[in-house]
Amino acid sequence: MRMDTDQLIRTLAADNSYRPRPVGFVLALMLLAAAPVSLLMFFSMLGVRPDVMTAMHNPLFDLKFAVTLALAAAGIAASLHLSRPEVPLAGFGWLFVIPAGLLAAGIAGEAMMPQRLPMMTRLVGSNSRVCMTAIPLMSLPLLAASILGLRHGAPTRPALAGAVAGLMSAGLAATFYASHCTDDSPLFVTTWYTLATALVTTIGALAGSRFLRF
Amino acid sequence: MREREDEWTGLMRSAMAGDGAAYHRLLKAITPVLRAASRRGLARAGQPPDQAEDIVQDILLAVHLKRHTWDVNAPFAPWLFAIARNKLIDALRRRGKRVFVNIDDFAETLSEEPKGETASATEVAAQLNALPARQREVLQSIAVESASIKDTAKKFAMSEGAVRVALHRGLASLTAKLREQ
Structure with a gap:
C-alpha cells in the first residue's frame, strides 16, 4: 500500500471533525486521578500533625503552604506555557520568583523575631530525613500523571517541560507534607524542601526528555 | 510572504x-x-x-x-x-x-x-501495513480511493461515527509507530 502526500493530506482533512481536548483539561484530569494516590500515601504513612489547630495560628506554619502552593501554581502555569511549541523561553521564569520571594521574606521575618533555638538547630530540624523521603515519594504519582497529561501537548523543550512538571508535583506533595511536619522554620523549609524539590525536578527532567518528545 | x-x-x-x-x-x-x-x-x-x-x-x-x-x-x-x-x-x-x-x-x-x-515517501506507507485491519481499511478507503466518510461507512457497514473513530485512531497509531521506529 502506498500513501503519497496528497493522499495523506486528504486523509488528515477528513479527520478535521475530530476535536482534541485542550492540554489544560487533560492535565487537570490526570492530576485529579493521581491526587488520591498521593493522599493515600500521606494518610497511611504520615498523617496531619496532632497539634495542627494551634499550629495554624503560627504564621510560619501558614507560610509553608503559601510557598508550596505558589510553587505548584507556578508549575502548572509554566507547564501549560511550555506545552505550546512556539513559545519563548523567557515568558515563565518570573512565576517561580513568587515562592522563592515568599521564602526569603519568611527568613527575614523569622530573623527579626526573638528566638528560643539557635539558627543551626532550626535549620537542621528534626524531620529532615522524613522530609527528603516523603516529598519525592508522594510526588511520583503526580509527576507520572502530569507527564502523561503533557504528552497531549507539543513541548519542543521536553527536558525543561519535564523539570517544570517535577516542580509542580513537588509543590503539591510538599503541600501535603507541610501539614505533617513540625519544623516550621523557613530555614528548614528552604534547605530540605528545596533539596527534595530538586530531586523531583531532576527526575522530571529525565522523564521529560524520554517521554515528552513528539 | x-x-x-x-x-x-x-x-x-x-x-x-x-x-x-x-x-x-x-x-x-x-x-x-x-x-x-x-x-x-x-x-x-x-x-x-x-x-x-x-x-x-x-x-x-x-x-x-x-x-x-x-x-x-x-x-x-x-x-x-x-x-x-x-x-x-x-x-x-x-x-x-x-x-x-x-x-x-x-x-x-x-x-x-x-x-x-x-x-x-515510504515510511508512512510501511507503517500502514502494521495497523489493525479495520483502521487500515478505513485509511485506505479515504486516502487511496478518495472515498468520503459516508461512502466508507456504507462500504464497510459501519456507522459514520465508527469510521471517524477508526480514521483518527489509525492516524494516531501511525504517528506513534513512526516515532518508535
Missing part, C-alpha cells in the same frame, strides 16, 4: 471552527514550504534529499495531531515552523546526524517558488 502567512492564519482559524475544505487548502499550501525546508535541512546534514517526503509527511501528521496547541489568536506560521523544526531535528537525529536547524530555514523558503515534483 507576510500575506501568505496571514492567509494561513485565516485558513487555520476556519479549519479549527470546523471548515474541512479550509483545512485541506491550508495543508496543500504549507506542504511545498515544508518540502523545501526539509530538503535544505537534509542537504545541510549531508543526507540525500530523497528522504524529504518522509519528513514532510511526519510534519503533516504532527501538525494534525497537535493542532489544539495552536492559539487561535496567534499567527499560525511561528507555531507551524516550531512543529516542523522539531520534527526535522528529530528526523535528522534518527539518521544519526546532529545538526542545528535554524527557524529561518522555514521563513526563507516562504519566499521561494514552490517546486512541483513530489518524491515518494
Whole structure:
C-alpha cells in the first residue's frame, strides 16, 4: 500500500471533525486521578500533625503552604506555557520568583523575631530525613500523571517541560507534607524542601526528555 | 510572504471552527514550504534529499495531531515552523546526524517558488501495513480511493461515527509507530 502526500493530506482533512481536548483539561484530569494516590500515601504513612489547630495560628506554619502552593501554581502555569511549541523561553521564569520571594521574606521575618533555638538547630530540624523521603515519594504519582497529561501537548523543550512538571508535583506533595511536619522554620523549609524539590525536578527532567518528545 | 502567512492564519482559524475544505487548502499550501525546508535541512546534514517526503509527511501528521496547541489568536506560521523544526531535528537525529536547524530555514523558503515534483515517501506507507485491519481499511478507503466518510461507512457497514473513530485512531497509531521506529 502506498500513501503519497496528497493522499495523506486528504486523509488528515477528513479527520478535521475530530476535536482534541485542550492540554489544560487533560492535565487537570490526570492530576485529579493521581491526587488520591498521593493522599493515600500521606494518610497511611504520615498523617496531619496532632497539634495542627494551634499550629495554624503560627504564621510560619501558614507560610509553608503559601510557598508550596505558589510553587505548584507556578508549575502548572509554566507547564501549560511550555506545552505550546512556539513559545519563548523567557515568558515563565518570573512565576517561580513568587515562592522563592515568599521564602526569603519568611527568613527575614523569622530573623527579626526573638528566638528560643539557635539558627543551626532550626535549620537542621528534626524531620529532615522524613522530609527528603516523603516529598519525592508522594510526588511520583503526580509527576507520572502530569507527564502523561503533557504528552497531549507539543513541548519542543521536553527536558525543561519535564523539570517544570517535577516542580509542580513537588509543590503539591510538599503541600501535603507541610501539614505533617513540625519544623516550621523557613530555614528548614528552604534547605530540605528545596533539596527534595530538586530531586523531583531532576527526575522530571529525565522523564521529560524520554517521554515528552513528539 | 507576510500575506501568505496571514492567509494561513485565516485558513487555520476556519479549519479549527470546523471548515474541512479550509483545512485541506491550508495543508496543500504549507506542504511545498515544508518540502523545501526539509530538503535544505537534509542537504545541510549531508543526507540525500530523497528522504524529504518522509519528513514532510511526519510534519503533516504532527501538525494534525497537535493542532489544539495552536492559539487561535496567534499567527499560525511561528507555531507551524516550531512543529516542523522539531520534527526535522528529530528526523535528522534518527539518521544519526546532529545538526542545528535554524527557524529561518522555514521563513526563507516562504519566499521561494514552490517546486512541483513530489518524491515518494515510504515510511508512512510501511507503517500502514502494521495497523489493525479495520483502521487500515478505513485509511485506505479515504486516502487511496478518495472515498468520503459516508461512502466508507456504507462500504464497510459501519456507522459514520465508527469510521471517524477508526480514521483518527489509525492516524494516531501511525504517528506513534513512526516515532518508535
